[in-house]
Amino acid sequence: MSGMGAAASIEARPRRRSVFQARRIVPWLLPAATLIIWQIGAETGWITMRTLPPPLSILTAAISLSKTGELERQVLISCQRAALGFLIGGGLGFGLGLLNGLSRPAELTLDTSLQMLRNVPHLAIIPMVILWFGIGESAKLFLVALGVFFPIYLNTFHGVRMVEKSLIEMGRIYHLGSWAMFWRVILPGAMPSILIGVRYGLGITWLTLIVAETISSSSGIGYMTMNAREFLETDVVLLGVLIYALLGKLADMATRWLEHRLLAWHHNFQSGAEA
Amino acid sequence: MHGFDTFAFQPPDSGQSERKGGGGPSVAISGSGTHLTLRSVSKGFGGRTVLKPLDLAIEAGSFVSIVGRSGGGKSTMLRLISGLTAPDTGAILHNGEALAGIAPRTTMMFQDARLLPWQRVLSNVGIARGPGWEQRSLEALRAVGLDDRAREWPAVLSGGQKQRVALARALVARPHLLLLDEPLGALDALTRGEMQRLIERLWLGQGFTAILVTHDVAEAVALSDRVLLLQDGTIALDLTIDLPRPRRRTASEVIGLESKILDLLLT
Ligand SMILES: Nc1ncnc2c1ncn2[C@@H]1O[C@H](COP(=O)(O)OP(=O)(O)O)[C@@H](O)[C@H]1O
Ligand SMILES: [Mg+2]
Numbered sequence: 001m002s003g004m005g006a007a008a009s010i011e012a013r014p015r016r017r018s019v020f021q022a023r024r025i026v027p028w029l030l031p032a033a034t035l036i037i038w039q040i041g042a043e044t045g046w047i048t049m050r051t052l053p054p055p056l057s058i059l060t061a062a063i064s065l066s067k068t069g070e071l072e073r074q075v076l077i078s079c080q081r082a083a084l085g086f087l088i089g090g091g092l093g094f095g096l097g098l099l100n101g102l103s104r105p106a107e108l109t110l111d112t113s114l115q116m117l118r119n120v121p122h123l124a125i126i127p128m129v130i131l132w133f134g135i136g137e138s139a140k141l142f143l144v145a146l147g148v149f150f151p152i153y154l155n156t157f158h159g160v161r162m163v164e165k166s167l168i169e170m171g172r173i174y175h176l177g178s179w180a181m182f183w184r185v186i187l188p189g190a191m192p193s194i195l196i197g198v199r200y201g202l203g204i205t206w207l208t209l210i211v212a213e214t215i216s217s218s219s220g221i222g223y224m225t226m227n228a229r230e231f232l233e234t235d236v237v238l239l240g241v242l243i244y245a246l247l248g249k250l251a252d253m254a255t256r257w258l259e260h261r262l263l264a265w266h267h268n269f270q271s272g273a274e275a
Numbered sequence: 276m277h278g279f280d281t282f283a284f285q286p287p288d289s290g291q292s293e294r295k296g297g298g299g300p301s302v303a304i305s306g307s308g309t310h311l312t313l314r315s316v317s318k319g320f321g322g323r324t325v326l327k328p329l330d331l332a333i334e335a336g337s338f339v340s341i342v343g344r345s346g347g348g349k350s351t352m353l354r355l356i357s358g359l360t361a362p363d364t365g366a367i368l369h370n371g372e373a374l375a376g377i378a379p380r381t382t383m384m385f386q387d388a389r390l391l392p393w394q395r396v397l398s399n400v401g402i403a404r405g406p407g408w409e410q411r412s413l414e415a416l417r418a419v420g421l422d423d424r425a426r427e428w429p430a431v432l433s434g435g436q437k438q439r440v441a442l443a444r445a446l447v448a449r450p451h452l453l454l455l456d457e458p459l460g461a462l463d464a465l466t467r468g469e470m471q472r473l474i475e476r477l478w479l480g481q482g483f484t485a486i487l488v489t490h491d492v493a494e495a496v497a498l499s500d501r502v503l504l505l506q507d508g509t510i511a512l513d514l515t516i517d518l519p520r521p522r523r524r525t526a527s528e529v530i531g532l533e534s535k536i537l538d539l540l541l542t
Contacts, residue, residue, distance in 0.1 A: 169359060170389040172377055174403045174448075184402070188393040265393040265428050 053235040058242065061235040070224075075243060078209060078220040081137070082247070085144025086205045090198070093149040097156025097197075101190070102182075107157075114153065122146045123211055135216035140209065147208040148201040155197025159190030192266055195259050202251040210244055308336030308484040309369050309380065309452035311356065316365035318351055325351050327508040328365060333501075335370075335451075338478055338485045340495035342536065343505035349488040352505065353454045356486065357383050369452070382445040384458040388437035390429040390444075397425040400444045408447075415443040419473060435466035439473070446477060453478070455487040459494070467491075471498060475520070492540070496532045497522050504539055512539055 035055050041047040042054030049057075065071035096114070100107040122143060133139035163186050171185045213222020225240030315328040325348040333339050341349050354360040356367060358378040367374040369381070390399045401412035416422040419439040429437060438458055445453055455474070459467045475498055478485050489495050495502045496516060504512035514536065518528055 166385070166387065166389050167391060170383075170385075171402070172359065173357060173381075173383050174444075175377060176403070180404070184394070185391065188391070191393075265430070 050232065050234055053238060057235045058239050061233070061239050065236070065239070071239075074219060074221050074224045075247075078213065078222070079247065081140050081144065081213075081220065082205050082209055082251075085141045085209070086148050086201060088141065089145030089148030090152045090201055092145070093152030093154075093197070093201070094156050094194070097153045097194075098160060101157045101160025102186070111157075114150075118150050118154075123208065126212070126215060130216055135218070140212045140217065140220075143212050144205055144208045147204040151200035151204065152194070152197040155193045155200070156190065159193030159197075160186060162193060163189035188265075191262055195255065195262065198258070199252070199255045202255060203248070206244060206248045206251065307449070307451055307482040308334075310335040310371070311452065311484065311486075312368040312371070313356075314366045314368070316355060316362045316367060318348070318355060318360070318363050324508055326355075329508075329510060331503075331510065333484060333486065336482050336484055337500045338475075338487070338498055339501045339503060340487045340489055340499040341503045341505055342489060342492055342495050342540065343511075344540070345490070347505050348508060349505055350456055353383065353456050353486065353488055356452075357381055357454055378452065380448075380451040381454065382448065382450040382452075383454040383456065384438070384441050384445050386457045386460045388429070388434075388441040390437055390440060392429055394429075395425070396421070396427050396429060396432070396440055399429060399440060400425075400447055402444060403448055405448075411447055412443070415447040416440070418446070418477065419443045435462050435470065438462065438470060442470075442474065442477070446481065449481070450483050452484045452486070455485065455489075457488055457490065460490065467494075472521075474498070479520075492536050493524060493529070493533050496529050496536070497524055502532075502536060504536060506540075512536065 038047070038052070039054045039056060042049070042052070042057075047054075053061075062071060096110065100111050100114075126143065129139050129142055133142060167185055167189065168181065171181050176184065209220075210222055213220040214226055217223040217226075221240045221243055225237045228234075228236035228240070311331075311333040313329060313331040315330060316326065317324070317328040318326045341352065343349055351360065355362050356378065358367075358374050358376055358381070369378055390396075391402070394402075397409065397412050397416070400415055401408035413422055413425060416425055419442055421436060421439055421443065424432065424436070424440075429440065432440065441458070459470050462470060471494060474485070474487075487495065487498060492502075499516055502512070502514045502516060503510050504514075506512075514532070516532060518526070522529055
């Protein structure tokens with residue numbers, strides 16, 4: 001019985017490896033085919049340049065823009081705005097989330113007001129923001145920060161409140177001071193929820209930045225695409241879209257890495273629970 | 276923090292085991308157990324009395340069990356003694372000093388192990404940190420037979436192993452009082468037996484005062500110097516168990532005392 005099982009598993013091994021390789025290749029077949037058809041369609045005149053420039057011309061646009069350093073400059077500006085806006089909004093959201101999560105009086109004073117503000121869609125106040133700040137840097141930072149604030153605030157607050165009371169009680173028995181209680185019990189307990197907030201916040205960061213840079217800006221990727229639109233440079237417009245997508249993907253990968261680092265116990269916790 | 280000598284390993288049949296119940300602290304290990312006094316301590320929740328004013332003295336180094344119906348206030352009593360909850364009236368004295376806040380040199384085990392899932396086993400045992408905590412925690416883990424699991428996440432341990440880690444954590448700081456709130460309630464019979472012997476052995480070796488809440492009357496009789504029956508908010512029975520250790524569950528005296536308590540519990 002067990003001998004048969006062993007023989008079967010030996011036989012299955014090479015097949016499993018080829019299945020594994022197929023799994024890596026198959027998902028890329030459709031995108032690759034699309035790119036090829038797209039390129040051919042453009043070259044035969046089936047798709048006009050104005051509707052959708054072919055992949056190769058987007059690549060050419062990228063190369064020529066980066067020769068002058070223009071591309072790098074605009075990408076850098078957008079990234080700086082994203083990072084700074086995220087840090088300001090995320091930092092405030094995290095801080096207030098902790099404060100209200102840990103202190104009932106603070107929650108009583110602040111939470112209701114924050115919940116009311118939450119219901120205002122932050123992109124709806126763009127006209128107000130332009131009136132307040134003009135179209136300078138602060139307007140875009142303000143919008144990004146505002147957008148990022150709420151997911152991080154809410155998830156931090158929720159995370160702190162959801163930490164198991166029994167663990168806090170255990171910490172009290174062992175005479176943990178407030179600092180040790182915070183670092184060893186409350187913050188790690190709230191971390192899964194906080195990281196969900198971070199992930200939402202990053203998504204909102206890019207979305208807000210795209211809108212804000214497109215509507216009013218004199219630099220950044222959004223400006224670059226709006227500028228190109230005026231000159232009918234569809235390839236540059238498409239390049240901007242692709243860069244936004246790429247940056248969003250990079251931010252998502254960074255969060256995943258962070259989750260992997262900070263929540264190693266959590267994955268284990270879950271797989272342990274399933275077993 | 277506190278000085279720490281190596282973990283005492285006392286096989287149940289060593290010289291220490293001649294120590295019998297009811298006699299209070301034996302000479303060799305006096306001074307490392309808390310003497311506990313409750314003076315007309317009472318507690319209620321929302322106008323409903325859970326514990327009527329009760330007086331109680333527990334000898335330093337003794338092993339006392341509390342049995343009684345579910346909801347009878349056993350956990351409440353342990354929480355009062357630990358300082359997690361404040362009494363409505365009366366005073367709780369550890370070695371003659373009235374309690375203010377969390378009790379000193381007192382640790383507690385619950386029915387759930389309450390390990391931090393985000394810390395490795397070793398860091399869980401050494402939760403209170405302090406100088407040399409890693410070494411001390413490893414020794415405590417060795418005493419419960421789990422030193423080879425020090426680097427693991429708690430999630431991969433079985434229920435019984437988790438409780439052993441919780442026991443190591445409770446003992447690493449050399450408590451003078453160990454409170455046990457049905458710590459073996461969720462374990463299977465075999466693991467329970469092992470844990471009972473382990474707790475008895477460590478208690479014999481270290482000389483702390485132990486108060487065990489249990490719904491298992493046989494467990495109470497097998498382990499304790501004294502069994503208290505908590506009923507209707509008062510101590511309905513205070514029974515000294517003066518039998519030599521180690522006790523066999525099947526010994527006629529043990530069974531006799533067990534049925535005596537059960538009779539009272541069921542009427
Ligand atoms: N924090 C609390 N708030 C309100 N009622 C409580 C609280 N703790 C315990 N009680 C009540 O006190 C009674 C005794 O509870 P407990 O001490 O847990 O009993 P036992 O441990 O003997 O089962 C129960 O009726 C329980 O509902
Ligand atoms: Mg209880």
